[in-house]
Amino acid sequence: MHVAIIGAGAAGLCIALTLHSRGIKCTIYESKEAPFRGLGALMLAPNALRLLDSLGLYTQLRSRGFNFSNVEFRDESDTITDVWQMGNPERYGYDALRITRPVFLDVLRAAVAERGIEVKYATKYSHVIKETAEGVTFKLVDGTQVTADLLVGADGVHSDVRKHIAPNVAPHYSGNLAIIATVNHVFSDSDQHQRKPQTTFFNGKNSAMLVLPQEHDGSQACLGTQRKYPEQSREDWVHLSYDKDKLYDLFMANTENWPQRVKEALTHIDKSNIYIWPFNTLPDLPSWTSLPHRRTILLGDAAHAIPPTGGQGGCQAIEDAYTLAMVISTMSRAKLSPELFARSIDTWQTARQQRIQKARTFTQQLDNNRLPMAERNKLPNGTYWKEGEHPDLSWLYGAGLANSAAKGVARVEVRKETGPGPLRIRAATVDGTYGMHGNQAVRT
Structure with a gap:
C-alpha cells in the first residue's frame, strides 16, 4: 500500500505520521518550498490534542504553546459575563492549547523527518490522469506521473485535488x-x-x-x-x-x-x-471521495471549511487525518477486495460528515456569541448561547470520537459472520459501539 498526500499542512503531516505508525508507506507532495512557516496560530482543543498525544507529539507541543482551560467573556466595563470551558484535564484529559502555526508545523515536520517519511517540496500537483479500482495515477506540474494506491488531498480550502471530485465547487x-x-x-x-x-x-x-x-x-x-x-x-x-x-x-x-x-x-x-x-x-460536498472507486479522498479544509471561532477547523482536520489513516491501515491488513475497500471509505466519510455538521453548528453558535451585542440581539433564539448557558461539549472534547450521534470513526472492522449472507463492514468507535446507531452493520 502506498498513499500519496498532497499538502504538507496540519492534515497532511498528521495523516502521514499516523499511516507511518501503522506501517503504511506514504509520500507527501508540497507546492511550497521548504521551509514555509505561515502566519497566525491554532487553538487546539482536547479532541485534537488526544490524537496528537497518541503520535507522541503532545509533550513537545504543550511546552511550546500557551495552555489554558477557560475563555472569559467580558463587557466594556471589564466585567465577566460568561465563561466558556475549552479544556479541562479532569473532565476531558487535556487543557486547550494556543500555539503559533510556525511552531506547530515545525514540530510536525521534525517528527516526519525523524521517522523517515518522504516529503517532496516545491512539487506541485496538476491533475488526475486515471483512476481505477486498484489505484490512481496523477500528474505533477513538471510533467512527472505518479501512481499510488490512494491519493489524499490535504491541500486546503483552495484545493486543486478537489477539482477531480467536485469540479464545480469553489470556496x-x-x-x-x-x-x-x-x-x-x-x-x-x-x-x-x-x-x-x-x-x-x-x-x-x-x-x-x-x-x-x-x-x-x-x-x-x-x-x-x-x-x-x-x-x-x-x-x-x-x-x-x-x-x-x-x-x-x-x-x-x-x-x-x-x-x-x-x-x-x-x-x-x-x-x-x-x-x-x-x-x-465552502459549500457542502456531496462526496469527499471520488466515485465509484473512492481512490481519491479529501481532508480538512479541502473537504469542509469551518470558521476558526471555536478552534475546530484545525481540530477536525486532525480528526479527519487520524481516523482515515486508521481506516486505511485496517483495510490494508484485511486485504479487502477493491469493492469492499470503497465501501469502507464510504463508511468513514458518512461518519465524518455527520460529525463535521455538528461541529459547524457549534462553531456558528459560538461565532454569533462574538458579534457585538447590537448585532447578536437581532438573531433568533437558538443561534447563539445566552449568558450563563453552558452546553455539554463532551460529545466534542470527551475521550473517544463517538459520544453522540455525530460519531467519528476510530477504525473499521471487517467481520466474516457465519451463515449465509454478504460480508459485513462495521464502523467501530473507540467506546466499542458500531455504526451510527449502536451495534449494527452500517454496510453490507
Whole structure:
C-alpha cells in the first residue's frame, strides 16, 4: 500500500505520521518550498490534542504553546459575563492549547523527518490522469506521473485535488474579515503576580475584541477583531494585506470604550505585525471521495471549511487525518477486495460528515456569541448561547470520537459472520459501539 498526500499542512503531516505508525508507506507532495512557516496560530482543543498525544507529539507541543482551560467573556466595563470551558484535564484529559502555526508545523515536520517519511517540496500537483479500482495515477506540474494506491488531498480550502471530485465547487468569501495583530505584551490583570494571562473575549455594543495569549508564558498576545468587509479580487486582498496604515485604522475603529488594560495592549501594536484573514466558506460536498472507486479522498479544509471561532477547523482536520489513516491501515491488513475497500471509505466519510455538521453548528453558535451585542440581539433564539448557558461539549472534547450521534470513526472492522449472507463492514468507535446507531452493520 502506498498513499500519496498532497499538502504538507496540519492534515497532511498528521495523516502521514499516523499511516507511518501503522506501517503504511506514504509520500507527501508540497507546492511550497521548504521551509514555509505561515502566519497566525491554532487553538487546539482536547479532541485534537488526544490524537496528537497518541503520535507522541503532545509533550513537545504543550511546552511550546500557551495552555489554558477557560475563555472569559467580558463587557466594556471589564466585567465577566460568561465563561466558556475549552479544556479541562479532569473532565476531558487535556487543557486547550494556543500555539503559533510556525511552531506547530515545525514540530510536525521534525517528527516526519525523524521517522523517515518522504516529503517532496516545491512539487506541485496538476491533475488526475486515471483512476481505477486498484489505484490512481496523477500528474505533477513538471510533467512527472505518479501512481499510488490512494491519493489524499490535504491541500486546503483552495484545493486543486478537489477539482477531480467536485469540479464545480469553489470556496466563497463569507463577508467577514478578521484583522489580527500580534503584540509582545503580557495580557492579564494589573497585578500580574496574582493572575496568569487569560484568554478573553470582549463584547461591546459596536465592536468585539479577542485577546489570545501565546507562547508558553503568555509573553505574547494575539489581538483579533472582525469586520464586515466587501469581497475583493485576489490582487486587491494582497494589496490590502500590505496596506498596514489602512489595516491599523480598521483595527482601531470603535476601540475608544474598551477597558484600560485593552487600550494598554493596543499601544503595543506594531503595524508591521498586522495581518488579515478573509473568512471563506465552502459549500457542502456531496462526496469527499471520488466515485465509484473512492481512490481519491479529501481532508480538512479541502473537504469542509469551518470558521476558526471555536478552534475546530484545525481540530477536525486532525480528526479527519487520524481516523482515515486508521481506516486505511485496517483495510490494508484485511486485504479487502477493491469493492469492499470503497465501501469502507464510504463508511468513514458518512461518519465524518455527520460529525463535521455538528461541529459547524457549534462553531456558528459560538461565532454569533462574538458579534457585538447590537448585532447578536437581532438573531433568533437558538443561534447563539445566552449568558450563563453552558452546553455539554463532551460529545466534542470527551475521550473517544463517538459520544453522540455525530460519531467519528476510530477504525473499521471487517467481520466474516457465519451463515449465509454478504460480508459485513462495521464502523467501530473507540467506546466499542458500531455504526451510527449502536451495534449494527452500517454496510453490507
